[in-house]
Amino acid sequence: MRNRNGSDQGTTNKEQILAKLRNALIEKPEAQFEDIDLRTDTWKPISEEDGTAITFVQHFKELGGIFIYLESEAEFGECIKQLAPQNNWEPLWCTSHKMQELLEKYGVNYSDTPTKDSKQRIVSITDCDYLIAHTGSIILTDQNTHNRKCYTEPDILLVMARTDQIVGGLKEALKEQKGRLNTHAITQSVIITGTTLSYDIEQEVVQGVFGPRQIAVFLIDN
Secondary structure, eight states, X not given: OBOTXXXXXXXXXXXXXXXXXXXXXXXXXXXXXXXOOSSSOOSOOOOTTTHXXXXXXXXXXXXXXXXXXXXXXXXXXXXXXXXXXXXXXXXXXXXXXXXXXXXXXTTOOEESSOOOOTTSOOEEEEEOSEEETTTTEEEEEXXXXXXXXXXXXXSEEEEEEEGGXXXXXXXXXXXXHXXXXXXXXXXXXXXXXXXXXXXXXXXXXXXXXXXXXXXXXXXXXX
16 A cells, blocks of 8 residues: 555554664663662561571471471481381382482382372472472472472472571572582483462362372481
């Protein structure tokens, strides 16, 4: 379509649009929220009375997590050794090399592949990087798990942690992680905050729609 001057109307409109886009990219928008403080932590400070450990436990349990406190690694080994056969969890699914060594030390039956018995619940066990007090979250990396399926596919996820792995917030966890680990070796970090929930199935709360239905943390005092 051409206008009275004989120019192509479509081309003219296209040039006008491109000109507006160029101007929009060149012009700097005015700051609408100049008074926002991006450096100050938005979380409430953790009280000295509670500390990070109690704060984590409170938030983790509010999310439906199961928490077990143990005084030593040996107590943890004996606890798992008793719980696995009692609850028909054997063999535990374990892909963490450190955890495999620990399970072997205490004679706990495990496999690096999940059970194929459809009637038996799949239970995975792993160590972790950090526990976040503010949100009751767990941080896992590929250096721990060596297999992402071990925390996305089981019915029950068991996580072993130590008291010195509890930090206040995510910022602290990432800072410590960067200083402690070779960041080039980490291909993925995942933050687990409770089990997934859905209200879409017959308008009822369904837990563990994507991932474990239950998450338990075994905290060892070191």
